Amino acid sequence: MTNNKIILKEQDIAKNFLNINYYLKEKLGKMPEPPLHPATNQPLDPKDLEPLFAKQLIEQELSLEEKIEIPEEIRKMYAMYRPTPLVRALRLEKALETPAKIYFKNEGATLSGSHKVNTAIAQAYYNKSEGVQGLTTETGAGQWGSALSMACNFFGLDCLVYMVRISFKQKPYRKTIMKVFGADILASPSETTKAGKKFLEQDPDTNGSLGMAISEAIEIAASKEKIKYSLGSVLNHVLLHQTVIGEEAKKQLQVAGDYPDKVIGCCGGGSNFAGIAFSFLADKLKGEKSEIEFIGVEPENCPTMCDGEYKYDFGDTARQTPLLKMETLGSDFVPPADHAGGLRYHGIAPILAFLHQNQLIQARKYKQTDVFEAALTFAKTEGIIVAPESSHAVKAAIDEAIKCRENNEAKVILFNLSGHGLLDLRGYEDYLAGKLDNN
């Protein structure tokens, strides 16, 4: 009987976060450009970030060490749900009649139902250890807000979540989860911040956006001494924490006797793709495994890497954040209202933009109807209803497997199943009812 799942032991959970910037500097010989201060356009002084982030997270943001040891308390908390399974999608392979092997890393099997909790736990830990009392953040669909709420609850931190207004209305049960973990949730834009009031003046009926919600969360953190801000993607330290995914996947593939030819992840801010990819990208940068391909998948409706401009831009709508060199659709970008496919952020992590510009990773975009169709195929074969975000990775994995069938190539495909879709069933319902636009 072929194993469906490769399961590791708790002692196999990564002992270090893997820092891709070390490999870029040492092996590639160049690195992403630094963030700039929005007032001076000069590289940021780390001290400028201290009102917002714990010092240890700022150190990680700028670190050039190869590895950063994971504190035992974080590893113990990871052990509540990690290692997550690496699954061989045998039934999907059979349905596609492909000679390819398809593996997926199931980050939907975490406590919060997505990869987000990996960095939430780390960020809550470092903030707690520096005497912080609470964290503010933004959330769109709610995966990040619920992950951070859970992590704050574990560490006894307050949690204030600015939730994009359209999601606040449409996703009541994400709010319930955050409430279970004791978080406060506000619809963004709100009257609680200057930025929020301004957005509401400009458009009282706005649906809100991640960029607006970030502006609000940052404003609160910047104005209160014991309150810091927490971001669920984009920044170096967030991507760093997610490398626990790839470190496990690599060990699991070793157990199976395989190494991937193609590594696939969906891209909003980029953290789950980075999480699965960097362990293998490090091999490539070391000069091993030169043929491996990395594919970041975006929605047609928010094609940051595919169609964005590579330039310095703000992370938020009110232009309060440092300037980040990224591929961006502009900090005032708002995706179409009919877009159900997730991944709505206007920019991409600076590291991923740099990798894309340097042709170390590829970007690809799909229409939302096509990704839901792929998600349906996946559910029917593998029994898992994936998040709309993750369905982008599913679609790319299926396309690559079909290419293998056409070329009769037995490649090894690895994708990150970043989260389950049990709280995002409205998108499936609309797709099944033929209500989603084909874009």
Place this chain on the structure above:
Amino acid sequence: MTNNKIILKEQDIAKNFLNINYYLKEKLGKMPEPPLHPATNQPLDPKDLEPLFAKQLIEQELSLEEKIEIPEEIRKMYAMYRPTPLVRALRLEKALETPAKIYFKNEGATLSGSHKVNTAIAQAYYNKSEGVQGLTTETGAGQWGSALSMACNFFGLDCLVYMVRISFKQKPYRKTIMKVFGADILASPSETTKAGKKFLEQDPDTNGSLGMAISEAIEIAASKEKIKYSLGSVLNHVLLHQTVIGEEAKKQLQVAGDYPDKVIGCCGGGSNFAGIAFSFLADKLKGEKSEIEFIGVEPENCPTMCDGEYKYDFGDTARQTPLLKMETLGSDFVPPADHAGGLRYHGIAPILAFLHQNQLIQARKYKQTDVFEAALTFAKTEGIIVAPESSHAVKAAIDEAIKCRENNEAKVILFNLSGHGLLDLRGYEDYLAGKLDNN
């Protein structure tokens, strides 16, 4: 680092279903009374069941073999998600300051999110192997309907689900899941059956009930040759299939070097409690482990074992099923409309009623506000939002652990976490908002 989880390999999935009736007959020397034909009040001829059930399932229903081998095709499908983790609730223990060890078997980590899929796969397999083309069933909250939809999809069977009308209205996303897997879903009572029409005549505004939905599903199956009926609990063969849970849990506790003093499960029809308990009950019936206790937990609003009458009763409202000797609140029982705590069936599995009457298992009932409070404690410590049904088991485990603290006893408590609550967040929302009656 103490392990949080005990994970087995796929080859450790049970090779046999464990038949408790063998142990009752051989070791206890008596057995539950047989089902009766509703027209004659005489013990049922197995042939009478053939319009409704696959022959192999009827054989299992009546079997006195100790073990029934699990076909390889079922085990392969179980391997998509089994073995499920056995988790040591270290953080809950700490919060309760108890010397007890609390273990839970996480059946929320299955493909369908509850234990129901274990029997769904088995039932779909046996029906398919006998040339059946489709299955009908009923569902309340929707856990069973979604599990059977998934299993039918895997085996290429049609699936028609009669969903209790109040749930059909209140749980739209359970329907979405069933649709993803290609099932047809009707609100019950419906106009598609004689029984349904009669219920609607009697009360056009009825919320429906499991008993009514069963009447409809049975009527369809009885009238069509290639269509059979499938039940998600109560019957012997359903409880039999769920013993894969306890067989795994026993191995996992062996790995941990423990044996339970108390085994706990929530009880609606009784299948998840039977699933976790029977492997250990067999030890007790063999004369080993005489001290072990078994606790079935019911809602105050539907206290079948606690307050029901032990007698022959119908399984459905239209009185079409065989008469089963069970503890029952009456086949016309409908739980109060404000009841959010799950476990709404009027009867309990005949085997469990027999065990309860013979004091081999205990029964206990809790108010819904108390079980949601326990569920909140569990979520905050262990990070898992359990189904309202499972929260009954959580509440009993917490109470037993507190008793251990008071008596300074380091007992081993094992409970079955029968499902996650991500599609039942409305109950949590109402509890947090203070909207649930204290009953």
